[in-house]
Amino acid sequence: MRPILLSILCLLLATPAGAAPSGTFRHAHNVGFGAHSSLDPASQGRVLQIIEKIQSRLVRPGPGGKPAPDLATSWTPNSDGTVWSFQIRDGVRFHDGSALDAGDVVYSIKRVIDPDFGSPARAAVKMITHIATTGPLSVELRLDAPFADLPLQLMDPRLRIIPEGSGDTIHHSGIGTGPFKVEKFDPDGITTLVANEDYWEGPPALARIEVIGVPDAQARLQAFLGGQLDMERGIAPMMRRALDKSLRYQLLEIPTGNWMGLAFRTDVPPFDDPRVREALHLTVDRDEMLQLALDGGGVISCDTPVAPNDQYRAEMECPANPERARQLLAEAGYPDGVDVDVHVSALDPSWPVIGVAFQEQAARAGIRVNLINAAADGYWSNVWMKKDAFSTSWGERPADQALNEAFHSTAKWNETFYKNSKFDQLLETARAELDFKRRRALYIEAQEYLAMNSGTIIPFHVTQLVVLSNRVTHFDPVPNDALRWHLVTVVD
Helix, strand or coil, X not given: CHHHHHHHHHHHCCCCCCCCCCCEEEEEECCCCHHHCECCCCCCCECHHHHHHHCCECEEECHHHCEEECCEEEEEECCCCCEEEEEECCCCECCCCCECCHHHHHHHHHHHHCCCCCCCCHHHHCCEEEEEEEECCEEEEEECCCCCCHHHHCCCCCCECCCCCCCCCHHHHCCCCCCEEEEECCCCCEEEEEECCCCCCCCXXXXXXXXXXXXXXXXXXXXXXXXXXXXXXXXXXXXXXXXXXXXXXXXXXXXXXXXXXXXXXXXXXXXXCHHHHHHHHHHCCHHHHHHHHHCCCEEECCCCCCCCCCCCCCCCCCCCCHHHXXXXXXXXXXXXXXXXXXXXXXXXXXXXXXXXXXXXXXXXXXXXXXXXXXXXCCHHHHCCCCCCEEEEEECCCCHHHHHHHHHCCCCCCCCCCCCCHHHHHHHXXXXXXXXXXXXXXXXXXXXXXXXXXXCEEEEEEEEEEEEEECCEECCCCCCHHHCCHHHCEECC
């Protein structure tokens, strides 16, 4: 009955058409990039919890995760998928009052694909070799090879459109075309956003959003429970039953392509030996780890980063086999087992649990894991890609992007420094294959190859738990990336 009652309440409290924005919505972010936090969507330090509300993409996730129009109203490929034409939405204005046109789109994408700029988003669209205006509201993108899934890549949450020439100031101005605009940016404190009443989809229901920097996950939850926040994402699974029974809160369970796991650098011993890496994969009891870390709130993944509902997902079996893992370690020169240090952090409340579960499971194969607790503040700058083994997490991406960005030899954010020419070739061949069935078979083969060869353990994809205060309405149970923030309301 409770979901029905909530739906009725939402209808009764719906914002009347034409009503002025009102109310303040408050939530936190984890200050993961510390002093490097930025409103530049293409930078390493981008704060997506802010950027998602202030800047828009050409293409956004629609129903079922399929590409839907945002700042682009339509797109058309040529016969072999090497040239794409996009029509840009008319009548859209940036927060500074300037009109969006094709020049802004060209500038934004050129900036990302420039290797000298070093954007982490480049991996998603580096197949674009040339982009130019073909009219005031139309652009043409030329690719280095056929690529049938370009619109999927353009859904990347970092590929936001910014005003032409704003690259030197966007990190603090945050100017975009989104439903909210920046009043004050303070990543360590409170960032204040105000309604953009000229937003092309109509004025937001909310007058203000406050995004508060709180590095520690437990502190964020306590702030929510204390009434200081209206939302907290990524709630620890052990809290699910208690929160779900409370009439003070709303609990949403949202299946996602987000994943978390453990990364082992393949360029350093002992992880540079593929037999050791395979042994690591074989030690993991994924069902047990999912129960311990998320109370079952996820989907088992056999070390593929591809989301469970993705059309290219490889369905695999991956039972634990500690006996075989011991044999592989002996073959690699470790007959008495091996000692490894793994860095975890309370930046995500599930990371330490995953670490402890892995420590116990790996011991069955003779792998002695020493867990090292790292500070949450600045984790991405000081631990990630710096230590030999560490906890990690990635947001949802289309299959091609998920595989390329984290595992291709040339990827800037290849966190395990994995380099494998066969894997690279499978991805490159898949991108150029215009026949869907053959393309899908290639992506599946690439995932199967990765499953026992990579340096990354991906035990599951996360069913995200989002808890809301009861004053929040019109908050759809969709992944972060697909939420329509201009529709969210609060009732005082």
